[in-house]
Amino acid sequence: xxxxxxxxxxxxxxxxxxxxxxxxxxxxxxxxxxxxxxxxxxxxxxxxxxxxxxxxxxxxxxxxxxxxxxxxxxxxxxxxxxxxxxxxxxxxxxxxxxxxxxxxxxxxxxxxxxxxxxxxxxxxxxxxxxxxxxxxxxxxxxxxxxxxxxxxxxxxxxxxxx
Amino acid sequence: xxxxxxxxxxxxxxxxxxxxxxxxxxxxxxxxxxxxxxxxxxxxxxxxxxxxxxxxxxxxxxxxxxxxxxxxxxxx
Numbered sequence: 001x002x003x004x005x006x007x008x009x010x011x012x013x014x015x016x017x018x019x020x021x022x023x024x025x026x027x028x029x030x031x032x033x034x035x036x037x038x039x040x041x042x043x044x045x046x047x048x049x050x051x052x053x054x055x056x057x058x059x060x061x062x063x064x065x066x067x068x069x070x071x072x073x074x075x076x077x078x079x080x081x082x083x084x085x086x087x088x089x090x091x092x093x094x095x096x097x098x099x100x101x102x103x104x105x106x107x108x109x110x111x112x113x114x115x116x117x118x119x120x121x122x123x124x125x126x127x128x129x130x131x132x133x134x135x136x137x138x139x140x141x142x143x144x145x146x147x148x149x150x151x152x153x154x155x156x157x158x159x160x161x162x
Numbered sequence: 163x164x165x166x167x168x169x170x171x172x173x174x175x176x177x178x179x180x181x182x183x184x185x186x187x188x189x190x191x192x193x194x195x196x197x198x199x200x201x202x203x204x205x206x207x208x209x210x211x212x213x214x215x216x217x218x219x220x221x222x223x224x225x226x227x228x229x230x231x232x233x234x235x236x237x238x
């Protein structure tokens with residue numbers, strides 16, 4: 001069989017709607033027979049953090065940052081109309097009513113479809129997040145830097161930055 | 163149109179019908195026809211696009227009220 005076309009998505013944002021858009025495109029790409037890689041950086045890392053437990057970090061500033069920026073797929077908020085959580089709660093209700101998967105379900109689905117989830121080690125370093133199993137969900141099997149992402153992008157038919 | 167298998171996607175929005183179709187088509191033999199029943203209008207352009215990308219044959223659409231039936235022939 002010929003080599004699969006590649007779709008590479010860089011996810012910088014941790015906003016709920018952007019995370020959803022990224023996973024909708026990733027699962028669609030996989031359904032279309034593409035090899036899909038998602039590279040999570042900056043606030044995007046929040047999407048692939050574990051929902052349970054605490055995030056370990058060193059130093060006062062990083063501890064404060066990780067306290068305010070806990071992350072986890074179930075904690076993502078809408079970028080607009082969050083309204084102290086009410087807007088996000090309503091959007092999640094509407095999504096449920098229309099049988100739309102949650103970000104959490106999308107991550108599981110994407111993983112089952114062979115989508116590769118990659119965490120950015122530089123962001124981990126700057127923000128003081130331990131780039132280990134205790135921080136990220138089990139679906140995240142790769143950690144890398146910008147070169148790995150760019151090399152994927154170089155070989156990709158489609159590259160998106162969300 | 164006659165189909166060998168049917169997939170119910172009523173009440174599901176893009177991209178779930180496509181994701182389910184990609185999964186379901188694995189169960190068919192080459193040359194068999196899959197019927198997808200949906201009510202999200204997006205499928206009318208999404209399914210031909212999916213066929214173009216995957217190489218399966220798009221056979222056509224039948225509409226009855228809100229129900230959209232899409233037919234795809236597995237080619238490989």
